[in-house]
Amino acid sequence: MAECRIYNLAIFDLDGTLLDTLEDLMNSTNFALKKNGLPPRTYAEIRSIVGHGIRNLIDRAVPEGTEKSVADSVFEEFKEHYKVHCADLTKPYPGVCELLGRLRDAGVRVAVISNKADKAVQDLMHVYFEGLVDIARGEIQGVPRKPAPDGVLRLMGEFGMKREETVYIGDSDVDLATANNSGIDHIIVTWGFRDRDLLISAGAKVLADNTDSVFELICDQTV
Numbered sequence: 001m002a003e004c005r006i007y008n009l010a011i012f013d014l015d016g017t018l019l020d021t022l023e024d025l026m027n028s029t030n031f032a033l034k035k036n037g038l039p040p041r042t043y044a045e046i047r048s049i050v051g052h053g054i055r056n057l058i059d060r061a062v063p064e065g066t067e068k069s070v071a072d073s074v075f076e077e078f079k080e081h082y083k084v085h086c087a088d089l090t091k092p093y094p095g096v097c098e099l100l101g102r103l104r105d106a107g108v109r110v111a112v113i114s115n116k117a118d119k120a121v122q123d124l125m126h127v128y129f130e131g132l133v134d135i136a137r138g139e140i141q142g143v144p145r146k147p148a149p150d151g152v153l154r155l156m157g158e159f160g161m162k163r164e165e166t167v168y169i170g171d172s173d174v175d176l177a178t179a180n181n182s183g184i185d186h187i188i189v190t191w192g193f194r195d196r197d198l199l200i201s202a203g204a205k206v207l208a209d210n211t212d213s214v215f216e217l218i219c220d221q222t223v
Contacts, residue, residue: 007185007218009161010103011152013170013178014114014136015050016192018096019124022047023089024082029061032077036070038062047193051174053115053145054078079117086120087127093191095211100132106219111155112136115145115174134159147177152184167218173202187217 015021022043030040041061049060058075103110110133114121121138129136135158137151144150156166168179171192176199179186188204190196199207208214 006220007108007167008165009109009111009156009159009167010218011111011113011155011166011168012133013146013168013172013175014112014116014121014124016171016194017169017175017189018092018100018112019090019128020093021086021090021124022050022193024086025050025057027088028078028082028085029057031081032058032074033061035077036074038066038070038074050193051115051172053139054082054117082120086123090124090128092128093211097129097132099211099215100129102215103218104132108218109134109159109161111159113146113151113155114138147174147181149178149182152178152182156182156184169208169214173198176202176204187214189214 012018015025026041026043026046029046033040046061050057055075058078059071062071062074100110112121112125112133112135114137116138118138118140121136125133125136135155137155139145143154152168156163163183166184167187168175168182168184169187169189170176170178171189172194176186176188185206186204187206187208188199189208190199191209196207206217208217
């Protein structure tokens with residue numbers, strides 16, 4: 001069957017959607033906590049607090065009542081450690097590279113926008129997704145983090161895409177809010193950092209359990 005695009009621009013979240021980054025995030029967080037004499041966080045705890053940017057991750061990882069100067073120190077230690085170790089255990093989710101390739105073959109423009117530091121985003125894109133993504137952006141000074149729509153709208157402008165041509169794909173309540181705030185459709189994947197029930201309670205209407213489903217939601221193969 002011929003492929004007919006429903007959307008011309010697919011904007012993906014990175015952590016929890018394209019890449020399983022959780023163990024490296026946990027290891028760098030716990031390294032920084034230990035360096036400052038603070039208790040470590042479990043895998044489940046890190047999973048529940050990622051998604052709002054690395055500063056927010058650290059602020060939620062340190063014990064309640066931690067002085068700002070200590071949290072600042074943890075943040076700096078985290079950044080230095082993660083800069084070196086961001087790809088130690090990180091890996092693409094099954095089928096993700098194939099999905100990106102299929103979308104590009106179908107004529108869909110592919111972008112990534114993340115709350116991660118932009119340097120880490122560029123490093124990870126080079127390691128895992130070279131040639132598969134048109135533009136990737138991390139946190140940039142002066143551009144509000146997701147769920148603010150600024151980064152998404154900026155990308156849409158660069159591609160010359162309208163809202164009805166664009167879909168946002170993510171794994172969390174933050175991503176759902178990002179799509180809603182941007183006035184575009186969403187696809188929320190269920191393999192990432194949030195549980196399905198939480199996603200539904202947050203208002204997710206379009207969910208995908210695997211990469212084939214994501215492709216079918218973006219490219220209608222029935223015509």
